[in-house]
Amino acid sequence: MNPSVFIQHYTAPLNQDIHILGALNNVPSRDFVATAFQDTAWKQKLRRLLASLENPVAVSRKVLKDAIEFSIQLQETIQISGLPPSAGDKDREQQALQRAVANKVAVALYANAMDVFLSESIELEDEAEWWEDVERSWVNVFWYLLQTFPVRCINVWKVVLNAVQREHRSAFTFAALSQPLRSPFQPSILLASLFPHTTSQALSSLFLPLTPPSVGCLHTLRSAVMRCLHSLWRFTIMPLELTRTECHLKKRELRNMRDERATILGNLGTLRQSLADSFQSLHDEDEYLVPELSIFAGVLKGVIQGKAPDKFESRASGLSDFRDIQNDILPSCITAYATTLEERQLRRPSQFVLLWPKFLLVPPLVAYTISSLYASRASLAQMALDAHETVKSFILRWLVEPCMDIIHTVRARGEDGVIVQKEGVTADLESLERMTVSLAKEHLHYGSDELAELSKQVKLGDITPVLKLYENDIRSPLKSVITGNLLRTLFIQVQKAKVDIDQALFGIDKLLKSQELTFAFVGVAPAFGIVYLLGGYLSRVWTGGRGQGRYGGKHKRTSVWFVMRRIERLLTSGPQHATYGQRISPLTAGLLLVSVAYLRAYGEKYLPSRSRLREGFLEDVEDLSNPNLDRHEKRMVIERMWRSWGYTLGWGRLEGSEKLMM
Template sequence: MEFTTPGIWSGTNRSARILREINNNNRISLRIRAKFKEVNQLTTLFLTNQLANYSQQQSHSHSHSEPEEKLFKILQKTFQDIYYLLDIEDFKFNKLSTIDLKKLHSYYSQLNEVEFNLDLSVADVNDELTINATTLQLINYYVLLTSTLKLSNSVIYKTLELKNQYVYWSDIKSSNFNKLIYLIQSLPYKLYIFGKNVIEHLEIHPTNDTTHSLTNYDKQGTEEDNDIYFSWIRIKKSISRFYEAISKTFGRSFTINNPSFSLSKISAVRSNTRYYLDWIKFIWKYPINLINNDLNEKLSKISKQIEENTGKIDLLIKTNLNDKESTLEALESISLNNQSQSIDNEFSTKPDIQRLNDILINIIRFDSINYYETEIPSPLSRYWPIILATLVYGPSQSIKLYSNREEIIDWLKFNLIDTVTGFFKNWVIKPINDLLNTLRSDDTLSITTKESLKSDLDSLERMIIEFAQDETSNPPDAQQIHEAIQNGDLTLVMNQYESQIKTPVKSLLKGNLIRSILIQIQKTKVDGGYAINGIDKILKSQQLVFGFVSITPSLFILYQFWSYLSSTKPIFVNGKQVNIICLKSLNNIESLLVLINNQVQHTSSSDEQFTEYDKQISKNYEGQLLIEIINLIVVADLIIPKALKSDWINDLNELNNNDFDITTKLQLVRKIWNMYGHYFR
């Protein structure tokens, strides 16, 4: 479980961005946008033609009664306020997500001051409707469309909040380690609830004052002894009651979280050993069972609320915006249902103005609903162990850190700064400079000097010439000796050496044997020089390769480090990888399309086969599909590249296109898998 929980939070910039995404990318808002365009065109025609002509007639006529004047002024004032609130002149649909419904309600409630007996049926402004009726019709349309949009956005947003909560709690449930963390995080709240239950038990089961009267007590005792005795009795009874309350409260909680414990108690008479073993097992499993029951209860509530919200969204999807009456009934059904009220026939008989006012009030109330029972714990609840440890050990550890600051700085400098600096200087910069020097010039690596071998060879040649002159009666000439030495031939010296070792003592005393040995040592030195010279030539020919080899480890380390920093890592939201959430959402979208297709086939083939149970199960498929699409748009924003974002949103919005049949939408899903599946794997 992640300690950080990015996601949907009320009152944040992220929430405003998500609201804009919802406002611009769903079937309901797209239909409302098209309807707004129609009403805006009617408004433009009305303002440029009829209202202008009516104003000119008003300037030359004074025959209107006072009620008509009041009606006209209120209508125009309300229309003007709503016109500027919605910014119809420079209308931008995405701004509607930030419209203040309270302000809209305050403007629209001005119409409650007068009574209207006007024909409010849908008609073009060129028909023979009065100016007041047309103005009121436009006002009602703007309020109705704005209310529908705000309600749909609110329901969708709250459903996304619930899905966000569901991801968080299901992630905790998926791991025992996460459950342990959650148990520690929720421990203060659970202890508070436990203490509250104990106090309630004490209040529900009071005990009578058992203080004995002095008449029933030994009257021979002193008054001080009697007071001490009665005080002790009261304390003893209070402790007994408190212990009993704790025992019963804990026992009830223990039994609820371990239902099989009741069976163990029944069988305790038969086997006391088995009873105690069961006690140990139940106590061991009690914390996990407690957390599991808590998580199951939260997930059940979230699932139920999501199902209820998807039903509302499904109703809004199927609402005909061209039929004002059906739209009003749908809004009343959803908004009044949020207040746990039933819809009577009297609502349909109310005037449209009063019905819209009630709808606005209920939508404002619905916006303020928060799911406190299932919401993600606050930062204080999640981090209280860290905060407590910081408060307890922070001051003392801070003092220790300050007093040892020089040692800490030296340690960091030696182990971190010097290590990194030495790595770059000795294993990156220096090898690169050496490699560049090799490429720029001929100052190559050498393990011997150029003249060392020549001097050793000349010395050997002189030694052999002198040896031949001293030891042989007919020495060869210098040219023959030179050629023999160049070919490594020491036959002359070896012949003398072979004859000398026959009489080693005599030759040793005369010094001839030692001279032969020293010449051979010089020959060995020359041979070593030849070998070193060969190695030197090999090194010189492969020096560029050695330069690359020496720099390869450091470059490999830098490459791996840069790859780690620049590579795309799994993004986590509420403890879940975003790509996994997207994969599940895409899978749900495809499954819902298959279910909708199956529903359509059953309905078209045989209405009898499509049972009431099937209808009950499948009635929210459209709402679930819309929620999954919007949730996928919001979550995938973290991993879809910006260059593909517009195409991604357009492809998903095509799944909301009513012009496409289910088969086409399934093909679109496959296209989405092929095009964007790489980013989710």
């Protein structure tokens, strides 16, 4: 994240050329024409400076220093001579150029101050979050202790060397180093060299001496057990506890420094309107620096030094305050900040310190993995072939062939039977009809009309005449078997049962044919379900696993969600010691600017360019950074952002966000 981009947007209203045009418009036309051709070296220099200050946010330190020095030199020359350097009447064009250069210098210094304190606040916030991540997990604490163990050993070695140099080698003992520093409530020199933060009085409870053994066997045994437990704790758990405490203290100190700079940043944010008002002020034509801008220079100097704007005594101090800010105050703030972080070792360790365990452990693990894979190359090759065959069979037998069957089913229109064929059912029914008509003709002596009627009944499933013969023959079954028609009627009933079964199967067959397409889709559905789940997982891994998905991926959107929650928490439960009623306090305003800078960087980088989504999101971000809005109004802006962008950016679908957004 580049803070300069946010500062450029924040100071954009100040970069408009309204004050320049207004100053030139005050020059009467006849005076402008008279002085237009009197182009002195001073005015040429002012024009060059004005052109170099076109973008005050990105102006270099050298150009800004030259502009301030030249303006001071020109002002002193005018004050000594009492007249402008040009001949004749007062050169109002030169006055306008001087005012324009002074305004650009003020905007550039204001932007530089905002950039310095915003960059420092963002860096402190990032470092504090890193230490908090380490402190949050015992695994991270152990890993951090392992990463910094060589550095701690080097510190111990330095302490031992210093002790050897101070004392004679023959008289030197490690027992001298194990003695406390000042009192029995402080750690030894060796422990303090391993964990420098243990010299703090806040940690004295970790080093309380053991209670001396009391008289008696029970008390002696209890004391011995306590000593064993204390020794076990000292050599196993205490290093992790001390490392975690070190992370906690560094995080707390970083956040204290962040709050200090955020307070100054918040005070600087409230000066934007006063600087804009000073540009629009109209004063006497003889004044080369309007009083409001001169007062702003003194207020800006005091705010950078840590004073509140409302408590700073307003005084017109001129361009000398701009020179002090540029040459002394801002460089000293930057130097003091870097020195504090370096001396207190508040920054995270270097990349070499963080990565040396991986450099040490990864090559042997890689070599072992490669050797194991090479030794198992035959089984791995067979496993690869089996996997290839499995995937191929799955695609062909469970995806391609079922899909081809669906297409064939649609094209065939269900003409073929599934269980029985229509012709077979018709043949069985005709056979039953012939058997029944033959029996009725031979034994019942039916005429042609009666036989035709019987054929219609058989087709409808009615074989009552055959059943009547069967009922008569069954009265004397043995006789009917030999001389009667019992067997013939029985075989006809068997054929009737076969026809009924065929017709039932034909009905089932028609039902299956009508639902054949449904069954085909049901058969291929599990395979499509597996493909869908696997494809969705691979798509999420590809598009959102490394933060390169839509709108930055899940990781970036989660970070923005946490920033939004932080802003709402600041507006709801932030420091309430506001200056005027519901106005936001300087600390809250500074912390808001830090969070809003992250939101703007996210919107400009990850939201689609030239889209309504990006324009609307950045408009809301601009409202959050507006110093003229009070706490209640900014809270309404946050509610609008939750309502407008929560669904689009997927904040409601993030892990754990449903419970926190209640």
